Amino acid sequence: MEKLIGLVTANYSTKYPSALSETRPVASVPYLGRYRVVDFALSNMANAGIRTVGLIMPYNYRSLIDHVGSGRDWNLARKKGGLFILPGSAFGTSRTGSRFLLRDLEHNKVYLKRSTADLVILSSASFVYNMDYNQLAAAHSQSGADITVVTKSATEKDVDVTGFVVEDGRVHGIRHGVAFGDEAFLDCFVVRREFLLSLLDWYEQNDYLDLFEALSGDYGRVDVRTYRFDGYAEPIFNKDAYFRSNMQMLDPKILAELFPAGRPIMTKAHDNAPAKFESGSHVSNSAVSGICRIYGTVTNSILGRSVVVESGATVNNSIVMQSCVIKSGARVENAIVDRNNVVPAGTELRGTPDDLFIKEKAAD
8 A cells, every 4th residue: 555644724715604614714613513524534534544644724723723732532643743733824715715725735845745655635624524545545546647536426506615527537627616416526635745746846836726726727638537435425615514414414324324433533532421311301313412411402403512401491403512501491493503602591593494593602
């Protein structure tokens, strides 16, 4: 097996940001109560045996660096290799759709030059999927392609997802946004390290572009091929996609596909006590994280750590993040309540399935 290193980019924005991503990058948005979106990119690399991973930071990096720390929870706190926290360019945060901005890669060329690895796997931190990167690397090596991109057939319109124009498995162009049935880029690709360094030299004068934008005039001479992924994969770029993906985890079949026994999704360890369901509480079809205390009713919902649902309170079809308190008689429905909020007694936070109510993060 050829030697691999990883590079995860988190220095980008979305076309339609929400209150969830105003104070944090998409990479550090909580997922399923206990995870962050970046956990999937890091875990895919760790499960493939990759022991050197670079993480390109955005300007609002505080929550992200607090989560990843030294990389210990992904087996990346090492004397040789390990997790490298890398700077992102200030320009990168203002350009939507550029998950692999050439300027970010150029600024961190030393990370690539100091490595002796054969291949580099690059990924954004905005897709939720669980994939064997060893199979991806093997397919790339066997094909002889210059770059191998991971794709999936799009299930709906999404302006933030990059699409490819593909003929016979080879990329001939890109689209900004996808519609149903398009070849959607899962923001992951593998390339030979030396060839990636050559590309950075080629496009040195166009470093304001995304790598795949820069390649637009060169798909004839650069062999970019697709690797189809048929498992569960969802982009997390807007509140509706975020809500839908979380709620799909309440389906045991989908949950088992994303979290198979052989490839765990690792996250920051908190060593919490389990949730406590008090006498008189009613909980059904929900994911309830550690240290929660439930006195009221919770249905079809996801609760982060340390959430309290008081007696007479109701949470339905909602996501309630860490350290929130739902006071007695309050009702939360079709909503996303960000962390540290207190919903006063008798208050209703109610959206509709087509128009979710978003309560922004409260001060720590």
